[in-house]
Amino acid sequence: MWYNGYISVGYPNSGFGVLIMRVAFDQIEIEVNYLGYVAPKPGWFIAAHSHQQYEMHFITKGKGINKFESGQIEFYKNVVYMAPPGEVHEQFSDLQDPMEIFFMPFSIMGLKKDLPRIYAPFPLIQNELQTIRQLQENLGALNIFHVQMRLIELIWKIISPSLEQEKTEEHRGSPHTASVYTSSQQIVEQAIVYIHNHKLENPGIEEIAAVCHISSRQLSRVFTQAMHSTIHAFIQHERYLWACRELLQTHKPIEEISEELHLGSKQYFSSWFKSFSLKSPMVYRNDNYG
Template sequence: MKPFRKQFDALPSFPFAIDYREKKNYRTELTDHLHDWYELVYVHSGSGAFFIDRSFDEMREGDLFAIPGNTIHRAFPDKVDPVTSTAVFFSPILIQQTPLGEPFSYLRCFEQAQARRRFKLNTTPALRLEIESVVDRMHDELEAGIPGFRHSVTLLLHGLLLAIHRETSSLPEARAGGDIAPGWMQDILLYIDDHYCENIGLAELSARASVSPAHFSRLFKQLTGMNVTAFIATKRMIRAKELLLASDDGVGAIAAACGFESLPHFHRLFKRIVGTTPSAYRREASS
């Protein structure tokens, strides 16, 4: 199964979307998906599990997750007590990064989550009240559509990111997700992160985990929602997108550096996951 590229119905001048207080269903929840936009997920009620990049976490009332762009993730709502959550999506180009003489970034919570590979943030009662108030006001502004509503939502987003930074910067890192995944699975995901551009596959990974290929494949799919081949290919694709924007290397060189032996296969997979060709992606991003 390949990850789903989430689509946003938003104006280019206002790259923002919100899934407001949606009750998740394990039958209808999106498969593994990724997108260029940043995402905040706040849990209002219910329970479940969340797989993000290489981490597994429980989802409970009051939980907050900060997911940077181009990060594989999937929620697994509980069948009996499904999650009701709000997801706020935005492109980082919507965020004003004006230094103003002090070292501060509105995207700090995402930057720290990316560096730590831990995407669940500890929250305080005050922050939970602030999040619920802000997402309610965002929803009301979008529903009313009064002139200036996009500016209002953008200001609310900046205020929310500031509040998250202030409330979470002094808190300890959120604890890992308990017994959701065995230790060897965590180790394997770390190993894949370090070697996904190399020629690795099910046989090597299952041997490294000291479990049978069948058991490895079954549990990997159950916990991440993807098979090993698709997961590694998607990791390579994310890296290829980064290199397309950060270097002037040719598409063929980038495909080879990311572990793709065939340039036509790289083109087909890139278009399937990203929605455009590598060259077009580079042109669109630069413009």
């Protein structure tokens, strides 16, 4: 994710998932207003409506129909749909295979023209969104900030091809700049995917750099510029979020979670976990589930 300038966050007391976050990068700003959720109940529907902003829909379970003025499309698991500003649309959940949706209105400032409608498969979103939902209900503001940044990263990953096209047009006549931008983005995305898939093994920067076919020094520089985080800190936070999910959503013994993270003893795992949450794994689990 490519951003610079500033990040501002608000936490209104309006129930689950409400957030206001603005991220500035280059000449573009993305502002996320809140994360909404519709549980997978048979036959639910959302009446025709529109927004002045974009609205991203993440379908994580089941199937349904999205209708808009010029037709309709099928919604199914792991599909992402972005409605452009002003589009009138309505959703209907299937009776036999009810649909679960996360939705997020957001604004983009600084565009030369509106982005087109997006409708595409986007795997690996269900676990990510369920984890974010669970963590937002149970963690303090500092950690909420980190998981909310993951929401911004999801939006960025989905809309970046369209933004890249606009950026390329803007820099037409300067192909070197556009080429470096795209190459760096691809490196960071490849590194993040590898970390996501191998976080339990605690991969080192040399291992990730080899997958990205660049030097560890170059990867460190590009990753830190893009994510405003060292690659080591990013890996450890990914591992911490995984540990939180296992503590909250499973009944695994703490020793088993520690072993899966390759952290050795229960005592070391407890010390490592407390460096993020200020609570031991046992206290964290008991506080949330009594």
